[in-house]
Amino acid sequence: MKKGNTIFFKNRPCILSHAAVCGSKEKEGVLGKYADVTLQDDMYGESTYEKAECKMLSAAISLAIKKSGLGEDKIDVLLSGDLLNQIISASFAARDFKFPFLGLYSACSTMSESILLGAALVNAGYVNTAVCATGSHFASAERQYRYPLELGCTRPPQAQWTVTGAGGLVLGRAQKGIKVVNGTMGAVCDFGVTDVNNMGAAMAPAAAQTIISHFNDTETSPEDYDLILTGDLGALGSRILKDLTWEKGYDISSRHVDCGEIVYKVIESEFQGGSGAGCSATVLNSYILTKMNAGLYKRVLFAATGALLSTVSSGQGESIPCISHAVQLEV
Amino acid sequence: MKKGNTIFFKNRPCILSHAAVCGSKEKEGVLGKYADVTLQDDMYGESTYEKAECKMLSAAISLAIKKSGLGEDKIDVLLSGDLLNQIISASFAARDFKFPFLGLYSACSTMSESILLGAALVNAGYVNTAVCATGSHFASAERQYRYPLELGCTRPPQAQWTVTGAGGLVLGRAQKGIKVVNGTMGAVCDFGVTDVNNMGAAMAPAAAQTIISHFNDTETSPEDYDLILTGDLGALGSRILKDLTWEKGYDISSRHVDCGEIVYKVIESEFQGGSGAGCSATVLNSYILTKMNAGLYKRVLFAATGALLSTVSSGQGESIPCISHAVQLEV
Numbered sequence: 001m002k003k004g005n006t007i008f009f010k011n012r013p014c015i016l017s018h019a020a021v022c023g024s025k026e027k028e029g030v031l032g033k034y035a036d037v038t039l040q041d042d043m044y045g046e047s048t049y050e051k052a053e054c055k056m057l058s059a060a061i062s063l064a065i066k067k068s069g070l071g072e073d074k075i076d077v078l079l080s081g082d083l084l085n086q087i088i089s090a091s092f093a094a095r096d097f098k099f100p101f102l103g104l105y106s107a108c109s110t111m112s113e114s115i116l117l118g119a120a121l122v123n124a125g126y127v128n129t130a131v132c133a134t135g136s137h138f139a140s141a142e143r144q145y146r147y148p149l150e151l152g153c154t155r156p157p158q159a160q161w162t163v164t165g166a167g168g169l170v171l172g173r174a175q176k177g178i179k180v181v182n183g184t185m186g187a188v189c190d191f192g193v194t195d196v197n198n199m200g201a202a203m204a205p206a207a208a209q210t211i212i213s214h215f216n217d218t219e220t221s222p223e224d225y226d227l228i229l230t231g232d233l234g235a236l237g238s239r240i241l242k243d244l245t246w247e248k249g250y251d252i253s254s255r256h257v258d259c260g261e262i263v264y265k266v267i268e269s270e271f272q273g274g275s276g277a278g279c280s281a282t283v284l285n286s287y288i289l290t291k292m293n294a295g296l297y298k299r300v301l302f303a304a305t306g307a308l309l310s311t312v313s314s315g316q317g318e319s320i321p322c323i324s325h326a327v328q329l330e331v
Numbered sequence: 332m333k334k335g336n337t338i339f340f341k342n343r344p345c346i347l348s349h350a351a352v353c354g355s356k357e358k359e360g361v362l363g364k365y366a367d368v369t370l371q372d373d374m375y376g377e378s379t380y381e382k383a384e385c386k387m388l389s390a391a392i393s394l395a396i397k398k399s400g401l402g403e404d405k406i407d408v409l410l411s412g413d414l415l416n417q418i419i420s421a422s423f424a425a426r427d428f429k430f431p432f433l434g435l436y437s438a439c440s441t442m443s444e445s446i447l448l449g450a451a452l453v454n455a456g457y458v459n460t461a462v463c464a465t466g467s468h469f470a471s472a473e474r475q476y477r478y479p480l481e482l483g484c485t486r487p488p489q490a491q492w493t494v495t496g497a498g499g500l501v502l503g504r505a506q507k508g509i510k511v512v513n514g515t516m517g518a519v520c521d522f523g524v525t526d527v528n529n530m531g532a533a534m535a536p537a538a539a540q541t542i543i544s545h546f547n548d549t550e551t552s553p554e555d556y557d558l559i560l561t562g563d564l565g566a567l568g569s570r571i572l573k574d575l576t577w578e579k580g581y582d583i584s585s586r587h588v589d590c591g592e593i594v595y596k597v598i599e600s601e602f603q604g605g606s607g608a609g610c611s612a613t614v615l616n617s618y619i620l621t622k623m624n625a626g627l628y629k630r631v632l633f634a635a636t637g638a639l640l641s642t643v644s645s646g647q648g649e650s651i652p653c654i655s656h657a658v659q660l661e662v
Contacts (some may be wrong), residue, residue, distance in 0.1 A: 085642070086644065121338075188426045313381070316381065
């Protein structure tokens with residue numbers, strides 16, 4: 001059931017339903033058509049951005065459960081985390097539900113980590129259903145990681161834009177639908193990048209490591225996938241990923257799509273594209289899974305990436321350790 | 332394999348080895364005799380407290396692996412988290428190792444969450460070995476959650492003292508030794524406590540909920556356990572836990588021990604006792620598991636508790652959601 005760093009799920013846990021909530025800027029792009037809820041105002045009726053972020057996550061969880069047709073009493077566990085200190089969005093969202101909560105932190109790769117662990121729990125029969133969810137908010141991320149919006153700081157050209165949005169899905173057992181076939185656990189990868197405004201370059205080696213490890217463990221090649229989907233490498237990071245995998249003998253260029261690259265209409269102010277835990281969470285749980293259910297994509301490798309830094313670690317001169325967990329999805 | 336919120340591990344994953352590192356203050360108590368490494372200086376030769384915390388965690392992981400007799404190449408995954416923003420101690424410690432890393436966050440209940448998930452992965456045959464570890468540092472926690480030490484702020488009488496220490500264990504499959512029999516996943520519990528200096532009172536209801544859920548799911552009662560071990564409720568929180576469980580018909584008073592209560596020699600300056608993710612991690616991975624291996628305790632219910640707040644959530648007037656995950660250990 002395990003080879004290398006990949007766990008195989010022979011009972012093939014299924015994605016019963018999925019839901020996404022996105023902000024006002026995000027709805028101008030692809031999410032506008034595919035997200036379940038699009039906000040008029042990114043405050044979402046709350047008094048702070050952090051509370052708005054939590055409310056989006058809670059709404060995505062509720063919606064995914066509702067769309068699964070199961071009652072909340074049929075949900076066995078929530079696996080979630082987010083970017084805020086002490087993952088308060090996930091913890092406070094979990095307070096809205098009675099089922100158990102397993103808190104995760106894997107920065108922007110939380111979506112794939114939660115699917116990997118959720119599928120492991122469902123596949124082994126430990127639980128019948130698991131909700132996997134995460135999200136982020138541009139304004140709360142800017143305040144915590146960079147500068148308060150009110151300062152009006154300029155952004156460097158290699159910067160990304162944290163997605164305001166949340167996505168979640170319900171895993172369970174079913175005959176039909178999108179199955180989680182296997183999951184490749186990532187190891188921490190640090191190439192010594194210290195520029196906190198250039199996450200794509202920092203995370204690309206972690207994505208390359210996990211994707212190549214996945215190909216080896218599953219004895220597949222890029223041609224076996226309709227889509228190799230990374231989380232939020234952005235334009236520059238995606239180029240680096242393609243180079244790194246090409247150097248190892250894998251040409252992913254014709255299959256690779258990065259959620260950060262497609263989430264916005266690329267206009268000048270987003271620079272490299274979207275980022276944040278909500279980036280891959282919203283794109284996967286709206287556009288991608290909808291297209292998979294419609295039969296457009298049959299086999300997708302979803303490898304979200306996370307930069308495991310904090311403002312303190314960067315302030316103390318540390319480089320940025322990164323990670324990527326991947327799950328293989330099949331209709 | 333599941334009943335209520337409890338997952339049963341019929342292949343009974345084993346604790347192959349365990350290790351603990353503790354600070355200079357901690358070694359004056361019970362940890363002085365049982366911890367593997369006791370620090371002379373809590374800086375541990377590093378330039379910052381955060382780096383010292385990370386080094387302790389890394390040392391506990393290395394030591395546990397060394398004591399298991401397995402090479403690092405035989406370790407399949409690390410499950411870890413800590414109290415620092417973006418769990419940098421765990422992420423940077425994971426950088427020292429080549430095996431995959433699954434980041435968790437469950438505040439001070441990270442130790443039991445990691446054992447629960449690690450045992451689930453080993454029991455299902457997904458991995459052969461898993462390292463579960465966490466830690467904390469008094470000075471980094473004070474700086475992040477309260478005030479810099481240099482300010483010399485006074486502490487209220489209900490305050491606890493964050494333990495400087497880290498603990499880890501290696502799970503695998505073996506005929507003999509301490510087995511992880513089952514794990515009870517906790518749900519978030521919020522009784523509306525807002526006093527960030529009174530974590531014991533905030534966390535006690537979560538511990539009560541999980542422990543009672545465990546008794547129901549496993550059809551056991553307090554008398555079936557040699558020890559019911561909570562993480563860091565402290566003196567006041569422990570009294571509240573005993574009251575809450577007693578109200579539900581379970582008298583745990585003769586079996587209950589709190590790691591926070593026993594970690595220090597209770598002198599005036601620690602008030603309610605120890606706290607922090609390192610509190611239960613060090614006590615479990617030194618004193619308790621050593622005594623279990625010696626046959627003193629045969630069956631232990633380990634229910635660490637976590638307060639899922641952040642300085643931002645408290646600053647925005649939120650109460651403190653808490654959680655407790657429990658694992659049943661048996662020789």
